[in-house]
Amino acid sequence: MHHVLNRALLAGALALAAGTATAADKIKVGFMLPYSGTYAALGAAIENGFKLYVAEQGGKLGGRELEYFKVDDESNPAKASENANRLIKRDQVDVLVGTVHSGVAMALAKAAKGSDTTLFVTNAGADAITGPMCGTGIFRTSFSNWQPGYAMGPVAAAKGHKTAVTITWKYAAGEEQMKGFHEGFEKAGGKIVKDLTLPFPNVEFQSLLTEIASLKPDMVFAFFAGGGAVKFVQDYHASGLGKTIPLYGTGFLTDGTLKAQGDAAQGLLTTLHYADGLGTPRDQAFRAAYSKAYDNMQPDVYAVQGYDAAQLMQAGLQAVQGNIDDKAKFRAAMRGATIDSPRGKFTLSAAGNPVQDIYLRQVAGLENKMIEVAVPKLADPARGCKL
Numbered sequence: 303m304h305h306v307l308n309r310a311l312l313a314g315a316l317a318l319a320a321g322t323a324t325a326a327d328k329i330k331v332g333f334m335l336p337y338s339g340t341y342a343a344l345g346a347a348i349e350n351g352f353k354l355y356v357a358e359q360g361g362k363l364g365g366r367e368l369e370y371f372k373v374d375d376e377s378n379p380a381k382a383s384e385n386a387n388r389l390i391k392r393d394q395v396d397v398l399v400g401t402v403h404s405g406v407a408m409a410l411a412k413a414a415k416g417s418d419t420t421l422f423v424t425n426a427g428a429d430a431i432t433g434p435m436c437g438t439g440i441f442r443t444s445f446s447n448w449q450p451g452y453a454m455g456p457v458a459a460a461k462g463h464k465t466a467v468t469i470t471w472k473y474a475a476g477e478e479q480m481k482g483f484h485e486g487f488e489k490a491g492g493k494i495v496k497d498l499t500l501p502f503p504n505v506e507f508q509s510l511l512t513e514i515a516s517l518k519p520d521m522v523f524a525f526f527a528g529g530g531a532v533k534f535v536q537d538y539h540a541s542g543l544g545k546t547i548p549l550y551g552t553g554f555l556t557d558g559t560l561k562a563q564g565d566a567a568q569g570l571l572t573t574l575h576y577a578d579g580l581g582t583p584r585d586q587a588f589r590a591a592y593s594k595a596y597d598n599m600q601p602d603v604y605a606v607q608g609y610d611a612a613q614l615m616q617a618g619l620q621a622v623q624g625n626i627d628d629k630a631k632f633r634a635a636m637r638g639a640t641i642d643s644p645r646g647k648f649t650l651s652a653a654g655n656p657v658q659d660i661y662l663r664q665v666a667g668l669e670n671k672m673i674e675v676a677v678p679k680l681a682d683p684a685r686g687c688k689l
Contacts, residue, residue, distance in 0.1 A: 328369040329619075329626055332395030334385055334410055335424075337374035340528060341402045343558070344604045345374075348424045350596055351608030352399060355616070358591065363612065364619025364626070371395055375406050382409030390417045396626050397422065399611055402604075404428035404447075404474050411435050420633065422611035425604060429478050432655040434686035438633055441654045443610040443641075445575050446682040447478030448485075450552040453573040453660035453676040454523060455486020458550060463520040465495050469510060469534075470525040471502035479525040479552050487523075495519050505533040511541045522547055527554040532562040539566035553577075553663060553670065558602055560668045570665045575656070576603040576645045577663040577672035588644035601644075610643045614650075617641070653684035 333352075335345035349372075356363060371393040373385045382405070389395045390413060398414055398421045401407050407426030412435070414421035420439045423431055427447035431440065458466065466487060470476030476499070484494055495517055498510050514522060522543075526534045531554065538549050553574025556567055588609065592601040601609075614636050621635030622628040640649050641656075648658040660677045663670040 328367045329363065329397070329624075330369050330371060330393060330395040332371045332373070332389035332393060332398045332400075334373045334375050334389060334398060334400035334406075336377045336402050337372070339377050341377050344402045344425065347602055347604035348399070348402075348608035348611075350592070351601065351605035351610075352424075352612045354592055354595055354605075355609045355612035357595070359616065363616045364622070364624035366619065366624045366626075375401050375403070375410075377401075377403040377406060379403070379405035379409060382406040383413060386410050386413035390414075390419055395419065397615065399424055399608070401426060404431075407431060408435065411437075411440055414439060418629070420629070422614065424607045424611050427478065428474055429682070430686070432651070432653040432682060432684050432687060434688075436653045436684065436687035436689060438637075438689065439629070441611075441614060441636060441650065443614055443656065444607045445658075446655050447475055448482035448682050449575065449658075449680055450554075450573045450660055451479035451482025451484075451525070452486040453662075453680060454483055454550055454552070455488070455492065456490045457571075457573065457662055457676050458487055458521055458523070459490030459492050461521075463492060465493050465519045466521045466523055467496050467498060467514055467517055467519040468494060468523045469498040469514070471504070471530065472499035473502045475527075476502075476525045480523070483523050503530055505530050507534055507537045511537060511543060514543060514547065515541075519547060522549050524549060524551040524555055526551075527557075528559070531555045531559045535559070535563045535570070536566045553603070556663075556665050556670055560665060560670075567665045568667075571673070572663050572665075572670065573660050573676050574603065574663060574670070575658050575660055576606050577661040578669035579671050580644070580646070580661075581672075582644075582646070584642060585644040603645075606644050610641055610645075613641050613643070614639060651681050651684060652689060653682070653687040655682045655684065657681040 375385050402425045404426040411431050415437045423442040425444045429446050468480040551572045553572040617639035618632040618636040622632045646659050648656040659675045660680050662673045662676040664673050
């Protein structure tokens with residue numbers, strides 16, 4: 303009787319040990335993304351992209367299996383700290399992946415820094431994340447708001463435009479993209495006549511379009527996204543302004559919006575770190591794999607940003623043979639990595655932001671076709687970053 307009991311206890315202890323070993327064996331990845339609301343499709347694309355790369359590696363990164371934890375951040379900055387802590391404290395994730403909304407991402411970055419958790423920012427462009435808020439454990443696989451804005455400056459000047467009016471929502475993403483354009487355009491000899499803004503997410507553009515008509519600039523530069531971008535592009539077209547004052551924007555103006563914009567968007571030029579029809583073998587393979595994995599859906603810039611977060615994580619894990627607890631070496635390897643992205647190869651700046659080509663794209667049908675590289679290997683200035 304005695305040894306039977308012992309054997310049962312021993313078997314139980316072994317099973318327990320095996321159980322904890324396998325649980326400890328998995329790297330915990332926390333997705334904090336918008337799974338509902340305006341940006342739900344963007345959150346899904348980021349997760350799809352990340353998981354596609356992991357699937358291509360046989361379901362493992364650095365030889366380790368992954369376990370996923372998910373929180374819907376609802377694009378709500380008021381809930382951001384609480385949501386981040388659910389992943390950091392309750393689920394004890396090894397890495398965080400998120401998010402779309404800049405206000406939420408700033409709180410996420412703060413929580414990641416406070417707990418020394420490695421964070422991959424897969425969309426939010428807030429300049430501060432790789433500026434004053436930068437940290438050794440904070441990485442971005444998307445863009446800074448400054449980058450696509452700045453890149454249109456030299457392009458517009460080369461087209462002979464001397465004066466511009468900017469228009470956007472009065473919030474960080476819009477204002478930072480316009481600031482980038484200011485810098486690029488003025489450096490190339492252009493002059494900004496006026497900055498027009500309206501409250502987010504207001505779409506009453508009529509009085510501002512009347513003002514543009516009276517200011518008669520050589521061009522208009524805009525940032526809007528989603529439904530706001532659809533309405534602005536349609537209203538601008540309907541006003542007839544486009545016949546004499548060409549409209550330009552950062553790529554968000556025409557990304558994921560072309561079907562709804564219809565004829566109004568045709569021919570528009572925008573700047574972004576990704577485009578349709580790049581035509582490289584790397585991008586073609588990625589696009590084919592993505593549409594095969596996800597019901598013939600075409601990947602977008604958000605899917606690329608998620609995919610590259612997994613690629614970057616793989617670069618770090620390979621350097622530490624899967625030992626993610628070796629944080630310093632894991633992070634240093636990622637800082638020094640070159641990522642073979644569908645968008646084109648990129649490296650990371652000291653502040654952790656991609657140093658990447660920004661493309662000039664033109665709307666043709668339902669595609670943002672690559673015309674040329676507007677600015678090669680553009681690095682965000684990372685103002686205020688002290689590492």
